[in-house]
Amino acid sequence: MRQSLVDRRAVLTLALGALLRPATAQPPPLPRMDAVPLAPRCYMVQGQTALGSPANANFVSNAGFVVTDDSVVVIDALGAPALARRLLQLVAGITDKPVRHVLVTHYHADHIYGLQAFKAAGATVIANRRALEYLNSDTARLRLHASREDLAPWVDAETTLVPADRWLDGDATLRIGGVDFELRMLGSAHTPEDMAVYVPGERVLYAGDLVFRARVPFVGQADSRRWIAALDAVLALDARVLVPGHGPPSTDPRQDIVLTRDYLRHLRDVMGRAARELEPFDEAYRKADWSRFEQLALFGAANRMNAYNTYLLMEHERD
Numbered sequence: 001m002r003q004s005l006v007d008r009r010a011v012l013t014l015a016l017g018a019l020l021r022p023a024t025a026q027p028p029p030l031p032r033m034d035a036v037p038l039a040p041r042c043y044m045v046q047g048q049t050a051l052g053s054p055a056n057a058n059f060v061s062n063a064g065f066v067v068t069d070d071s072v073v074v075i076d077a078l079g080a081p082a083l084a085r086r087l088l089q090l091v092a093g094i095t096d097k098p099v100r101h102v103l104v105t106h107y108h109a110d111h112i113y114g115l116q117a118f119k120a121a122g123a124t125v126i127a128n129r130r131a132l133e134y135l136n137s138d139t140a141r142l143r144l145h146a147s148r149e150d151l152a153p154w155v156d157a158e159t160t161l162v163p164a165d166r167w168l169d170g171d172a173t174l175r176i177g178g179v180d181f182e183l184r185m186l187g188s189a190h191t192p193e194d195m196a197v198y199v200p201g202e203r204v205l206y207a208g209d210l211v212f213r214a215r216v217p218f219v220g221q222a223d224s225r226r227w228i229a230a231l232d233a234v235l236a237l238d239a240r241v242l243v244p245g246h247g248p249p250s251t252d253p254r255q256d257i258v259l260t261r262d263y264l265r266h267l268r269d270v271m272g273r274a275a276r277e278l279e280p281f282d283e284a285y286r287k288a289d290w291s292r293f294e295q296l297a298l299f300g301a302a303n304r305m306n307a308y309n310t311y312l313l314m315e316h317e318r319d
């Protein structure tokens with residue numbers, strides 16, 4: 001009797017010890033990742049609608065993959081090497097063909113920090129040459145430095161910026177394992193190096209961050225005037241399924257492309273008028289009607305900064 005009470009105490013002490021152990025002792029679990037089939041050859045994984053954090057392992061952007069007759073083509077590399085390795089596992093659960101190519105839609109951190117895992121698996125990385133300017137910039141270096149702190153342990157001292165093996169200078173059609181990939185260079189839009197990947201055989205379009213779905217776009221330093229023009233080019237592709245850079249896939253691409261376009265137009269209208277009339281930003285922001293967009297996810301986190309960046313852009317465009 002007495003013995004079993006002691007045993008129970010010992011078990012309790014062990015359990016408490018596990019609870020109180022510092023969080024750094026073990027990495028947190030990777031968030032759930034599922035392969036979503038879109039067409040016979042085409043799949044995606046959908047990142048969370050959130051800002052990157054240690055809790056979500058920076059799984060906040062989408063990636064895609066296409067199973068060809070002899071290999072697998074991945075579109076975008078996710079925001080941490082561990083996420084990329086998880087994606088490789090998912091691919092291996094669907095086909096025994098190797099991942100031979102990674103197509104990078106743009107070089108923002110949440111889409112590229114996984115690249116080294118695909119390189120280690122033997123893949124060739126292909127991107128728009130215009131990404132080199134960012135890749136060689138202090139901004140990219142400082143961002144990685146900050147991410148090693150902010151996104152530890154998922155992004156750490158071992159995480160590196162991986163350049164493409166093959167830089168493209170313009171639109172290209174790659175034929176890989178009997179499947180055509182139309183690569184459209186549509187920057188400068190969201191970034192100078194935006195590259196949309198269209199699989200015409202299945203009418204699936206991987207649009208990268210040219211299109212955001214069910215959340216407020218991240219505008220950053222984007223050239224929103226050219227971005228709007230690029231969306232018209234995306235519309236002309238007449239895709240049946242669209243995979244945005246962030247958010248769920250769309251089977252009504254037109255409606256979703258138009259939402260991103262209308263949001264950018266609204267920012268430019270409101271902030272352009274303010275910049276022309278020399279109205280201070282705070283006042284213009286407060287007076288603006290955001291009702292059409294404020295129910296979108298991340299409105300609180302992103303809208304004000306998007307508006308401010310657009311205000312600065314419109315002042316500059318005015319000169």
Ligand SMILES: [Zn+2]
Nearest residue numbers: 061110209245
């Ligand atoms: Zn992104």
